[in-house]
Amino acid sequence: MLMDPQRETKTRQTRRIGEGVGFERTRRITGYLVGTLDRFNNAKRAEERDRVRHGV
Amino acid sequence: MPSSIIKRDGKSAPFDSGKILNAVNKANKAVGEEEMSPTDLLFVTEKVCGRLEREGLKHVEEIQDVVEETLIRYGYARTAKAYILYRAEHAKIRNAETYLMDIYKKLTWSSALEEDIKRENANIDGDTAMGTMLKYGSEGSKFFIDNHILPKDVSAAHNNGDIHIHDKDFYMLTETCCQIDLIPLFRRGFSTGHGHLREPNSIESYSALACIAIQANQNEMHGGQSVPNFDYAMAQGVGKTFCQEYWKAFAAYVQVKEDGSEEEALALAGEMRVLAGEDIRMGAAEDFGRRLSAAAGAGRRPLLEKAHAYAVEKAGKATDRRTYQAMEAFIHNLNTMNSRAGAQVPFSSVNYGTDTSAEGRMVVRNLLLATQAGLGNGETSIFPVQIFKVKSGLNFQPGDPNHDLFQLAMATSARRLFPNFGFLDAPFNLRYYKPGDYDTEAAYMGCRTRVLGNIHDPERQTICGRGNLSFTSINLPRLGLEADGNLGAFFALLDERMDLVFRQLLHRFKIQSAKKVRNYPFLMGEGIWMDSGGLDWDDAIAGVLRHGTLSVGFIGLAEALKALTGAHHGESDEARNLGLRIIGHMRRRTDEESERTRLNFTLLATPAEGLSGRFVELDRRRYGLVPGVTDRDYYTNSFHIPVYFPLPAFRKIRLEAPYHALTNAGHITYVELDGDTCKNPEAFEAVIRCMHEQGVGYGSVNHPLDRDPVCGYVGVINGVCPRCGRKEGEGVSPEVLRALRRQYPDVPLWDG
Numbered sequence: 148m149l150m151d152p153q154r155e156t157k158t159r160q161t162r163r164i165g166e167g168v169g170f171e172r173t174r175r176i177t178g179y180l181v182g183t184l185d186r187f188n189n190a191k192r193a194e195e196r197d198r199v200r201h202g203v
Numbered sequence: 204m205p206s207s208i209i210k211r212d213g214k215s216a217p218f219d220s221g222k223i224l225n226a227v228n229k230a231n232k233a234v235g236e237e238e239m240s241p242t243d244l245l246f247v248t249e250k251v252c253g254r255l256e257r258e259g260l261k262h263v264e265e266i267q268d269v270v271e272e273t274l275i276r277y278g279y280a281r282t283a284k285a286y287i288l289y290r291a292e293h294a295k296i297r298n299a300e301t302y303l304m305d306i307y308k309k310l311t312w313s314s315a316l317e318e319d320i321k322r323e324n325a326n327i328d329g330d331t332a333m334g335t336m337l338k339y340g341s342e343g344s345k346f347f348i349d350n351h352i353l354p355k356d357v358s359a360a361h362n363n364g365d366i367h368i369h370d371k372d373f374y375m376l377t378e379t380c381c382q383i384d385l386i387p388l389f390r391r392g393f394s395t396g397h398g399h400l401r402e403p404n405s406i407e408s409y410s411a412l413a414c415i416a417i418q419a420n421q422n423e424m425h426g427g428q429s430v431p432n433f434d435y436a437m438a439q440g441v442g443k444t445f446c447q448e449y450w451k452a453f454a455a456y457v458q459v460k461e462d463g464s465e466e467e468a469l470a471l472a473g474e475m476r477v478l479a480g481e482d483i484r485m486g487a488a489e490d491f492g493r494r495l496s497a498a499a500g501a502g503r504r505p506l507l508e509k510a511h512a513y514a515v516e517k518a519g520k521a522t523d524r525r526t527y528q529a530m531e532a533f534i535h536n537l538n539t540m541n542s543r544a545g546a547q548v549p550f551s552s553v554n555y556g557t558d559t560s561a562e563g564r565m566v567v568r569n570l571l572l573a574t575q576a577g578l579g580n581g582e583t584s585i586f587p588v589q590i591f592k593v594k595s596g597l598n599f600q601p602g603d604p605n606h607d608l609f610q611l612a613m614a615t616s617a618r619r620l621f622p623n624f625g626f627l628d629a630p631f632n633l634r635y636y637k638p639g640d641y642d643t644e645a646a647y648m649g650c651r652t653r654v655l656g657n658i659h660d661p662e663r664q665t666i667c668g669r670g671n672l673s674f675t676s677i678n679l680p681r682l683g684l685e686a687d688g689n690l691g692a693f694f695a696l697l698d699e700r701m702d703l704v705f706r707q708l709l710h711r712f713k714i715q716s717a718k719k720v721r722n723y724p725f726l727m728g729e730g731i732w733m734d735s736g737g738l739d740w741d742d743a744i745a746g747v748l749r750h751g752t753l754s755v756g757f758i759g760l761a762e763a764l765k766a767l768t769g770a771h772h773g774e775s776d777e778a779r780n781l782g783l784r785i786i787g788h789m790r791r792r793t794d795e796e797s798e799r800t801r802l803n804f805t806l807l808a809t810p811a812e813g814l815s816g817r818f819v820e821l822d823r824r825r826y827g828l829v830p831g832v833t834d835r836d837y838y839t840n841s842f843h844i845p846v847y848f849p850l851p852a853f854r855k856i857r858l859e860a861p862y863h864a865l866t867n868a869g870h871i872t873y874v875e876l877d878g879d880t881c882k883n884p885e886a887f888e889a890v891i892r893c894m895h896e897q898g899v900g901y902g903s904v905n906h907p908l909d910r911d912p913v914c915g916y917v918g919v920i921n922g923v924c925p926r927c928g929r930k931e932g933e934g935v936s937p938e939v940l941r942a943l944r945r946q947y948p949d950v951p952l953w954d955g
Contacts, residue, residue: 148735157360163934165913166952170920170931173583173620173908174563176812178650178871180585180620190816193836194846198905201852203886 204252209262211297223270224248229891230274230286237281241357247273247667280758281703281825294851297352303346305480310338319816335827337543341372349376350714352714357707364821364855367676367814368702370425375714379426379674379749383397383731384667385413385436395419396724405447406522409440415549417587417723421542427550427588429647433667435571438562441526444484445562448518448525448739450476456510475499475507485522487937488515496672526565531573537586538578551587554625554646556612557597559604567608567762571615581915581949583908589622590647593895594636599628610844613888615906623647623871626895631864635664642667646902650810651869658797659749668733669750671868673711675704676756676809678818679785680838683766684826689782693767694788701792705804708753712802716745753802754868755793756809758818759838760786761845763833773844773857783861786842788863805868815840841870852876853893860897872902878919880952881906914940 173180176191187195207215224244231239239247250273257265267290272615314330328334330540343691346372349358352816354877358717360366370379392401395415403409411435417428450472458468476482479497483491492511499507535852542549555567570589579583592598592611598605612622624759625647627636632645635655642665652671657664673807675699686693720727727744730736734747765787772782796804823833839845842862844855852874872894880886887904894902909920913935914927927943928933937953944950 162942163936165929166934167932168913170924171582171910171912173585173910175620175873176724176901177903178588178623178903180588188816189821190837194815197835197847198875199847199849200875200880201850201855203852203876203880203889 205255205259205261208266211263215261217323220248220252222507223251223266226289227270227274227282227286227911230273230289231282232280232473233285233289237279238662239282245371247277247279250277252747259687272438275530278329299346299350303342303573306342307339310334310335310872311340320442322856324448327348333543340702344372344374348372350404350747354707355360355565357703357710360700360703364818365681365700365820366707367811368757369674369809369814371674372709373425373583377424377718378715378748379430379671380652380653381670382425382429382431382646382648382666382668382733383418383421384432384642385409385593386432386439388416388729391440392728394724403440404405404443406437406440406444406526406529407532409437410533413437414540414549415532416725417537418540418542418549418732421549421551421725423723425750426551426671427649427651429554429646429648429670431554431644432558432641433553434558434563435447435641437566438558438560441522441562441565442527443516443527445522446482448521449473450513451484452514452517452521456513457506457662460506460510460722463803472760484561485519485565491887511638520935523565523569527569527573530566530867531568531576532585534573534580534584538584542710548586550649552590552646552648553587555594556591556605556608557594557627557641557644559597564605564608567605568611571608571611574619574621575615577619577917580912580951582910583619583917584621588649590625590901591616591622591624592646594627594644595756599895610884613891614884617884617887620903620905620908623901624891624894625901626899628895629863629898629900631867631898632766632900635898637864639710645900647869647871651871651901652799653806653867653900654752654803654805654867655806656803656867657750658803659801663733663750665853668731669734670752670951671752672715672748672751674756674807674809674868675707675753676758676807676811676814677701677704678759678822678838679757680759680762680766680832681822681825683763684822684829684832689765693785697785697788698792701789704755705796708755709802710801714746714749716743720744751803752805752868754805754808755789755838756841756868757786757789757810758809758811758814760840760842761839762832766829771831771839771845772842773846773848773850779858782842783865785861786865790867793867806866807868807911808862808866810871811838814838842872846875852890855900860894860899863900871901872899873905874902875905878907879916912951913953914943914952916949 454468541844598609637643726733788886793804913926
């Protein structure tokens with residue numbers, strides 16, 4: 148059977164890797180690093196959100 | 204008389220007048236005067252029952268109201284009072300039990316995503332079976348401590364948010380942390396309590412046993428564990444590995460050159476090893492070569508000299524490779540091995556950077572390289588906390604023997620957030636420093652703990668085998684709000700609060716002191732804690748615990764200053780001076796308490812992960828939304844300038860540095876850099892140099908560290924991944940990933 152070239156292109160386009168996968172954001176909380184903000188408690192999430200960078 | 208009553212849960216139960224009589228009798232007995240005869244008791248009971256019947260009262264609370272009123276009406280005022288107290292006490296117990304069960308329900312049926320209580324500590328997975336089991340234990344223990352152990356005023360002060368007793372669930376059990384010296388531990392071999400381990404003989408075993416020691420100790424204490432001299436300790440493993448590799452290569456060379464048997468070659472190597480005297484060391488290979496030549500007969504000399512040169516080069520490379528693998532394994536293990544029944548990995552810290560031996564340098568270089576490489580797929584390792592000890596003459600200045608490692612440490616920190624930097628030249632650290640003695644090099648544990656001075660034993664103001672016993676923090680913003688601008692009132696309240704905390708720390712210390720060596724088979728049984736080696740299994744640890752510290756912490760200096768002066772220490776000179784006065788006063792008080800008790804009372808710049816939200820919530824309930832004080836969801840960490848306040852890095856360092864000298868139980872200053880500045884080595888170094896110059900004790904640089912698990916990119920990701928171009932949640936085609944993999948070898952394999 149002949150392959151339908153259009154169909155093959157379509158399959159290739161729809162096969163995508165990483166759908167639904169988020170970015171990881173490592174942050175220092177007090178002195179420890181945490182691999183994801185999900186495990187921060189509410190207060191620390193707020194603190195992390197408010198942080199401003201210091202210029203050099 | 205009513206036939207039934209309605210209980211608190213709404214169910215009905217048969218009426219029993221005997222219960223009323225008993226309750227009144229109990230209340231009367233508690234008074235000790237106003238004695239009621241059996242007839243009096245019956246009389247009151249009958250009066251109560253009559254009124255219940257007349258008014259149709261059935262609910263248990265209504266019945267109790269009638270009992271109170273009847274007692275008062277017939278002249279039993281004191282008994283009535285006792286009855287009211289008894290009733291209130293029971294209400295409290297009932298409420299408390301409901302409270303505990305409510306917590307257990309939350310722990311059981313809610314996910315960590317929904318419930319803050321399961322995210323108190325970000326490094327404990329509150330969703331797992333063991334994580335939840337740990338929380339059941341912890342919450343049940345807190346309930347027990349509150350209701351049966353703590354003096355009532357202390358328990359109230361904790362629960363209303365005046366103070367915070369850290370690790371209260373461990374109140375009856377153990378101490379916070381310890382700085383472990385692996386060198387003597389390894390020399391004699393050790394038992395973890397579950398099996399004995401021999402002295403290790405290669406860098407791989409050194410690294411593995413270091414992990415095991417950290418893990419074993421973590422399971423006996425409630426805080427993190429630290430190795431204060433990681434380079435010195437591991438250097439011995441590198442030395443042993445180098446010797447093995449050297450003689451292996453030496454024999455191999457001889458065998459090939461002589462075309463002899465392996466046995467003959469090994470025999471010759473063994474013979475020379477004895478004749479040459481002290482065995483070869485990595486940093487003194489030439490010296491060994493000379494001794495070897497001298498020991499060899501003239502006939503063999505040329506062969507052995509060549510074998511030596513070959514073996515030195517071969518062993519150097521092999522040892523370096525093995526050390527890298529051992530350091531990689533060390534990091535991997537500390538991020539994956541379990542503690543606390545699987546709810547955590549051990550909280551670990553390692554300090555290094557001052558050992559200038561070839562072996563120690565090899566350890567640090569490879570540990571830093573392995574840290575840069577990251578875990579599988581390039582993930583950033585969370586543990587151990589790494590601390591590079593900065594010291595002029597050893598690594599800080601160009602030309603210092605470990606200056607290259609200092610440079611590598613900064614490059615690693617710019618990429619992976621670790622190491623942090625401990626400054627041995629800060630005056631309060633330098634005063635303890637003795638060149639060449641690692642036991643006098645200031646070290647830091649975990650997020651900031653520092654244990655160095657020792658009033659109990661001034662001859663031993665040293666690092667190893669010591670740690671913090673417990674710490675309790677004071678809510679400074681509340682004092683500011685209570686004082687309402689009146690400084691005299693503020694300092695009076697502060698003194699009152701400090702007295703309470705001193706008393707509480709001593710209360711806990713007494714409990715800790717009654718424990719025996721057998722309660723800590725590793726920490727005390729293996730002699731890790733200072734002087735515990737001389738104790739027997741059933742000896743109390745009271746004496747040796749006196750080497751530890753009892754720390755008073757504080758949180759929210761910035762908000763306290765806002766409440767008192769309208770500005771924090773980043774905003775006005777008035778606040779700046781007052782801030783130093785407040786913390787200076789606290790330090791004076793802890794010093795005086797040390798003098799008085801000969802115990803190490805120290806002042807801590809509290810990190811307060813779980814605490815920062817709890818205090819502000821309680822204060823908001825009490826004082827409402829006070830601008831600059833209670834209007835955010837957290838209080839500012841210790842003496843820090845608030846995270847939301849914009850100011851240049853150098854100014855932040857200058858403003859916070861003086862507090863490092865005052866907080867002898869530990870401190871840290873952070874600077875937040877953006878991704879680009881951080882990648883600029885000169886800018887990064889300028890920040891670290893400024894910390895050194897200003898007398899900061901412990902500092903670190905924060906920068907956004909994101910990672911795309913799909914293409915493996917590590918760096919800053921705003922909306923779109925700079926490497927593969929996907930947005931959060933989007934997919935990438937396999938072709939794109941394959942093309943990227945040709946360019947970047949760290950792209951994870953997804954498509955086989």
